[in-house]
Each structure stands twice: as structure tokens, then as C-alpha cells.
Amino acid sequence: MRRGEGLGERGAEPPRGARHEGEGSVVGHGPLFPRRGAAGKPGEGALPPLGLRPIHPRDISPKKKGPGPGVCAGDAAGGAPARQKGVFFRGRIVDFARDPRFRGDCTVTLAQAALGQRSLTTQALLVLTGSAALGLLSQVEVPMLPVPMSLQTLGVTLIGLTLGARLAALTVLAYLAQGAAGLPVFSGGDAGAHHLVGPTAGFLWGFVAMAWATGWLVERGLDRGFLRLFAAAAVPAALLYVPGVAWLTLFVGMDLSTAIAAGAAPFLLGDAIKCAIAAVTVSGGWKALGARRR
Numbered sequence: 001m002r003r004g005e006g007l008g009e010r011g012a013e014p015p016r017g018a019r020h021e022g023e024g025s026v027v028g029h030g031p032l033f034p035r036r037g038a039a040g041k042p043g044e045g046a047l048p049p050l051g052l053r054p055i056h057p058r059d060i061s062p063k064k065k066g067p068g069p070g071v072c073a074g075d076a077a078g079g080a081p082a083r084q085k086g087v088f089f090r091g092r093i094v095d096f097a098r099d100p101r102f103r104g105d106c107t108v109t110l111a112q113a114a115l116g117q118r119s120l121t122t123q124a125l126l127v128l129t130g131s132a133a134l135g136l137l138s139q140v141e142v143p144m145l146p147v148p149m150s151l152q153t154l155g156v157t158l159i160g161l162t163l164g165a166r167l168a169a170l171t172v173l174a175y176l177a178q179g180a181a182g183l184p185v186f187s188g189g190d191a192g193a194h195h196l197v198g199p200t201a202g203f204l205w206g207f208v209a210m211a212w213a214t215g216w217l218v219e220r221g222l223d224r225g226f227l228r229l230f231a232a233a234a235v236p237a238a239l240l241y242v243p244g245v246a247w248l249t250l251f252v253g254m255d256l257s258t259a260i261a262a263g264a265a266p267f268l269l270g271d272a273i274k275c276a277i278a279a280v281t282v283s284g285g286w287k288a289l290g291a292r293r294r
Helices: 110-115 120-137 152-163 165-180 193-197 201-219 226-239 241-252 256-263 265-292
Strands: 087-089 092-094
Touching: 110 152, 110 265, 120 152, 120 165, 152 165, 152 201, 152 226, 152 265, 165 193, 165 201, 193 201, 201 226, 201 241, 226 241, 226 265, 241 256, 256 265
Parallel strands: none
Antiparallel strands: 087 092
């Protein structure tokens, strides 16, 4: 077959890897292209005339209605996955289901599953509500040995487990801004910008990274079940001691052993208990959400 035969008026060459089957037909590269029959009419299941623009993911995704709770953003309304294998996209064949650059658009956090597609106003309300709840939990101390257990880090963990990485980090930043502005939201009812450069500043700024990391782990699959949620809570809670202890040694002047004894060791047991509480709470939230929708 000579170049240009059966390819339409433009005479464009087929995509790399396609093959010809008889006069005016091209086979290959996925179910999005209608098949050309003997009469040259599009049929079901193969390629359109060549020379058309490459297919973009938004061409096969719903454009107006957002996905329902717990549904991937690229899923079609009829239940069939919108991501297709072998689509000719930007000059090459792309498998959207496997290419890592097209992952990460599934709603997996509890807040997003409960509220569905969130507007900017809804997200702002979640940030304000979460920062207010964190301020209230920071005032609660439970008697425990060797030191009383504050529920401040429990609030940070719950925010990360329910809101996801970016929204959780924004919530904790709002909490720090509220405390710096004079609202009594820090532990013990304290307030003031001097806390952000004081002895506990490493922990306060570490809360932002802790919330983000917890949400990041949830968005990567540690979002259901007690053990997964506990892991998503425990790993960032343990890493919180890195900036906390480092701040005590570098800016307060403690040696490393003293900083660990004062800023880490007394709180390990309490943090493990709070991670378990957070995992049970969020796991119960998922079960309640599922029961409500049955």
C-alpha cells in the first residue's frame, strides 16, 4: 500500500506501531478508535481517520459532574473506567492505567468520601474547623506516667488521616497562625509568636510536616483498616521527634542525650496510645459512612 492511500484527504501516516489490513483500514492502539469497515464507515471498536488530533484524558472523562465519593476522578458515569490502555497521546501510546504520571486522582480520604467533590468554600471551612478542633484538643491533658498526655498530637494525626496531605498541612499552618496572632490555642492556653521560636518550636513546626506526611500516606493507600491507619499515624508521629530534638540541641543548647530524655522518651508511650485511638476513630468513621449509604 502506497503512502496516502486510504488515509483521508490529509494523507497522514498512521501512529507508530499501527498496521494496515486491506484498503483503507488501520488496526491497533485501543478501543477509542472506531473500526473502518469495507465501506469506509466507522464501526465499533477501532481507529478513526488518521490526521485527527491526539486524544487527551479530558476527552474521555466526565466534564461537568464530579465523581461520587470514593470514585476515581477519571471514571465514567456508567461505571466503566475512563482510563484506556493504548491511547495515542502526545505522539506516543500511553497506558493511563499504569503510567505513574496519571495516578493519584482517586478520592481516598474520609472527608472527601463523606463530602464528595469539595468547593473552595468547603475546603476553607474544613481548614477553620480543623484548626479550631486542634486548638481545643491542645488544652486537654490526660493524667499518665511518666508525664501527662496532651491530645495535641492526636488532633494533628486525626487531621492528617481525614483531610489528606495538602489540606491537613494548611489546617496546621492556620492553627499556628492563630496562636501567633494571640488566640490561646497552644498547649496550656498559651499564645504568642514567641512560641514559634521558643524551646518547643521544633515540635510546632514539625506538626505541619507530620500532618502532611500522615495525609500523604493515607492518599497512598493506608486509608482503611486499623493496621494501615495505625501505620499512617505512627510513622509521622515518630518522625516528629527529629525536628523537635534537633531544635533542642541546636537552638536551646542541650546535648543530644538530654534532649532525647526531655523531649522524646517521656512521650513515646502516650504517642503510641494516641495513634491507636486515631486509627480506631477513623476506621469507625469509614464503617459508619458505609452503613449510612446502604
